[in-house]
Amino acid sequence: MSALLHRVGWFATRHRGLVLLTWLLIAVAAIAGASILGQRTSVDISLPNTGSQEATDLLTDKFPAQAQGSSPIVIRSTDGKLTDDKNAKAIADATAALKKNDLVASVVSPTTEAGASQLSKNGEIGYLSVTLDRNLGQVTKAEAVDLDDAATTPIEDAGMQAATGGALGQVVDAETSDTSAGIGILAAIIILLLTFGSAVAMGVPIVTAIFSLATAISCITILGHVFGIPDTGPVLATMIGLGVGIDYALFIVTRHREGLSGGMEPNASIAQAIATSGAAVVFAGFTVIIALCSLAVARIPIVTAMGVTSALAVLIAMIAAVTLLPAVLALLGHRLNALRLPWRKVDEDPDGSPRWASFARDVCNRPWIALAVSLLILLPLAAPVVGLKLGQPDTDALPKDDTERIAYDLLAEGFGPGFNGPLVVAVEVPKDSDALTKLEADIQKTDGVALATPAQKNPAGDVALITVFPTSGPSDEATEDLVSRLRDETVPKALAGTGATAYVGGITAGYVDLADRISDSLPYLIALVILLSFLLLLVAFRSVVLPIKAAVMNLLSVGAAYGVLTIVFQHGHGAGLIGLEGAVPVVSFVPLMMFAILFGLSMDYEVFLLSRIREHHDAGEDTHDAVVSGLASSARVITAAASIMVVVFGSFVLQDDPTVKQFGLGMAVAVFLDATVVRCLLVPSLMVLMRDANWWLPGWLDRILPPLGLDEGGDAETSPPGTAPA
Structure with missing residues (x-):
């Protein structure tokens, strides 16, 4: 050596x-x-042979529109409700700007019928649900910042507060x-x-x-x-x-x-x-x-x-x-x-x-x-x-002026702490099966669940997605216990004998x-x-x-x-x-x-x-x-x-x-x-x-042993190779 x-x-x-x-x-x-x-950079957590990865793989294969998940752009009104004419127009402008972006596959606004569940009870906090047409790992920071600017500028110009959260906010704040x-x-x-x-x-x-x-x-x-x-x-x-x-x-x-x-x-x-x-x-x-x-x-x-x-x-x-x-x-x-x-x-x-x-x-x-x-x-x-x-x-530990932290706090205020760490249940169901009805009901009754959304089916009708919002925050031990409870008790019991298969995933379950x-x-x-x-x-x-x-x-x-x-x-x-x-x-x-x-x-x-x-x-x-x-x-x-x-x-x-x-x-x-x-x-x-x-x-x-030791003993060579050592 x-x-x-x-x-x-x-x-x-x-x-x-x-x-x-x-x-x-x-x-x-x-x-x-x-x-x-x-x-x-990538914000994905892929873990082969785990429940979270099985859920992702199933959605990617048979329900690609939901496989990438969505990121919220959270909006808070400082004057009236988000559905008021002035505020609704600004949100519509932001939605239109997002749809023009080549990265965006779909946007759901809280001021529309399809996004009614994205509006808080008092109507003052809501979020745009933004789904991209590619994995976030393929999005550069510059692209994420441009997308964030396109959405937040018309909203902030109207006097409202806006912050990009989720995985997209993480890229913006990188x-x-x-x-x-x-x-x-x-x-x-x-x-x-x-x-x-x-x-x-x-x-x-x-x-x-x-x-x-x-x-x-x-x-x-x-x-x-x-x-x-x-x-x-x-x-x-x-x-x-x-x-x-x-x-x-x-x-x-x-x-x-x-x-x-x-x-x-x-x-x-x-x-x-x-x-x-x-x-x-x-x-x-x-x-x-x-x-x-x-x-x-x-x-x-x-x-x-x-x-x-x-x-x-x-x-x-x-x-x-x-x-x-x-x-x-x-x-x-x-x-x-x-x-x-x-x-x-x-x-x-x-x-x-x-x-x-x-x-x-x-x-x-x-x-x-x-x-x-x-x-x-x-x-x-x-x-x-x-x-x-x-x-x-823990997003809750980020500086309060980070867009990801602002979005996190607004969602917790408007919808509860578990809204920042939703779980997804990906279900593969035989056609004409009524397994989803019982599964939805049992998940909603599970201890630690604040809300379980109605199942969304893919066009073929053989895969469905249920989004589950815990009562606790993403990093709480109670949320970890809920993941285990859903996997070990609720889901297997609800689907027993139905021929359906379900996996509990999402970023929180991935961690x-x-x-x-x-x-x-x-x-x-x-x-x-x-x-x-x-x-x-x-x-x-x-x-x-x-x-x-x-x-x-x-x-x-x-x-x-x-x-x-x-x-x-x-x-x-x-x-x-x-x-x-x-x-x-x-x-x-x-x-x-x-x-x-x-x-x-x-x-x-x-x-x-x-x-x-x-x-x-x-x-x-x-x-x-x-x-x-x-x-x-x-x-x-x-x-x-x-x-x-x-x-x-x-x-x-x-x-x-x-x-x-x-x-x-x-x-x-x-x-x-x-x-x-x-x-x-x-x-x-x-x-x-x-x-x-x-x-x-x-x-x-x-x-x-191979002769590759440090050999630092004695005098080292001091001559060029091929000549006698000094």
């Missing part, structure tokens, strides 16, 4: 112009393509991550400037990370027109891609500056940095990619899509770190340390700063104390995870199925990620004990992050500090995604720390001294890298979407604990206590 990367580093330095031009052409092509096509990414970049600039003491050295990781991130996000935008990518996907990819992009460059630049301080020529130092720290980057990057791609084991398309898009951002950041970065460093040469801060020493000390060396000795000389302190921090934070309950995204699927899949995902990470680290460090220890340490930091999510979001403690009005459900796919992401990212710091420890151990130091030396030489750069990652992740708490807030806070907490408590206290103390057992590897296993 190191020899191959050494050649890659030499090629990038000797042909830096070609490498830079190639990257520039790729980035320009990707950005141009994304700009032309526009952003398109956020970009520009602000959060900007805050993360600003924080990274400050941290890198203090770490390197040079404005030029600081700029290199920033430039390469932004370059790779822009390329990755553009590629993801283009892929959104081919595959269903959820709206959270690009935000999550930005969060991860920016963090790892800066971190990977930071580790390599630090190693290169050590080489320059030791008197090496720039090109030789770059090649050595790519062969050593670059090898650690590749192993760490592939660990993250493997963890993210392992999400496919859950068999949840929306989760798989988020995992793949995030993995793509990591892959591009990793490739940029070992190709684009050395070309940029070669272009700078000795000017890398230019524009120095007057009070900072720029030269890198391979042995680390005296303060970190003193800290490392204190930890390793008192390992039992360090171990106890670590567990006293991590275990109490992880304890609340025992009570973690998974839920669905219930999603939570169930995740609960079933999470143990398998954890086992698979741990196994694959174990095998990768086994090859990297040629030790059986170190990968097992790394897996346990990562589980502790992930568990602590889960505990914090439970405290803040599920119980609402401190929710106001992050812009929430109170407790909200922990979205079902967040823990699943977080596990894969955090397990992979935790391995980043494990690989960089262990690679330095292994380097000193291979150089002849015993385990105690190797741990002291490895921690002293890597702690400063690991904490700097983690600080950047924490701020990048933490900045996404500023986003309006509660789901993004959960990702941001959870991952920021996990990375902070992992880089401080786990890597600087727990791992060193355990390695000192375990002594030579850390390096245990059976002889038979050593013989069959």
Whole structure:
């Protein structure tokens, strides 16, 4: 591995112009393509072999007019009823404008006989029911905004209030991550400037990370027109891609500056940095990619899509770190340390700063104390995870000025809280059957049902749709109980002996199925990620004990992050500090995604720390001294890298979407604990206590493992390929 990367580093330095031009052409092509096509994300939840998906498939096949569902454009009168002449004319104008839009298949107005049920009892609140001629996943944000403007403008001009809700409102409100990414970049600039003491050295990781991130996000935008990518996907990819992009460059630049301080020529130092720290980057990057791609084991398309898009951002950041970065460093040469801060020493000390060396000795000389302190921090934070309950995204937690939230509140006021989370019962009935009459009556009598609409039949008369409005809100446990009650009791009893078949679906039921699927899949995902990470680290460090220890340490930091999510979001403690009005459900796919992401990212710091420890151990130091030396030489750069990652992740708490807030806070907490408590206290103390057992590897296993380790021991090659090493 190191020899191959050494050649890659030499090629990038000797042909830096070609490498830079190639990257520039790729980035320009990707950005141009994304700009032309526009952003398109999916709001669909497809879950094969679930009740909600069966309902969707049945309607798509035999009742396509109802398969796409509808989105409400909610209207509130400020003067009289909606049926008054002035208000009714404005609503008619909005209806006409919508019908002219190529995306719209049908519009039902609350002021018409067909839409009488869409008008509140007092006549002051109603909604236009808008059905599109395509899946919302095929609608770009720009198209959704145009449609929203066409409908709301005549209504607002007449002095009424209008807000687009449902899935269409979600597309209209879809956020970009520009602000959060900007805050993360600003924080990274400050941290890198203090770490390197040079404005030029600081700029290199920033430039390469932004370059790779822009390329990755553009590629993801283009892929959104081919595959269903959820709206959270690009935000999550930005969060991860920016963090790892800066971190990977930071580790390599630090190693290169050590080489320059030791008197090496720039090109030789770059090649050595790519062969050593670059090898650690590749192993760490592939660990993250493997963890993210392992999400496919859950068999949840929306989760798989988020995992793949995030993995793509990591892959591009990793490739940029070992190709684009050395070309940029070669272009700078000795000017890398230019524009120095007057009070900072720029030269890198391979042995680390005296303060970190003193800290490392204190930890390793008192390992039992360090171990106890670590567990006293991590275990109490992880304890609340025992009570973690998974839920669905809660529109009620969005900012009050979001159109989706305004529509949500108006519908709840006019029609009741359950109107925001309707269930659909798709029924396949034999012709001339009276099964629907009993089914409608039994559903209406079911505890928790506010209203069940009369069945709508398709033209062939063999499929019908009943819309069910619960008495409780979409994210309430009572609504989840209603879904189970309808599926397990009401529907089977009503249709027994009739030959009819029915499925309970809709977005709310889809999220219930999603939570169930995740609960079933999470143990398998954890086992698979741990196994694959174990095998990768086994090859990297040629030790059986170190990968097992790394897996346990990562589980502790992930568990602590889960505990914090439970405290803040599920119980609402401190929710106001992050812009929430109170407790909200922990979205079902967040823990699943977080596990894969955090397990992979935790391995980043494990690989960089262990690679330095292994380097000193291979150089002849015993385990105690190797741990002291490895921690002293890597702690400063690991904490700097983690600080950047924490701020990048933490900045996404500023986003309006509660789901993004959960990702941001959870991952920021996990990375902070992992880089401080786990890597600087727990791992060193355990390695000192375990002594030579850390390096245990059976002889038979050593013989069959592929020779792909980090090979950081001894002197790396410093000559061009084909010549004798210096």
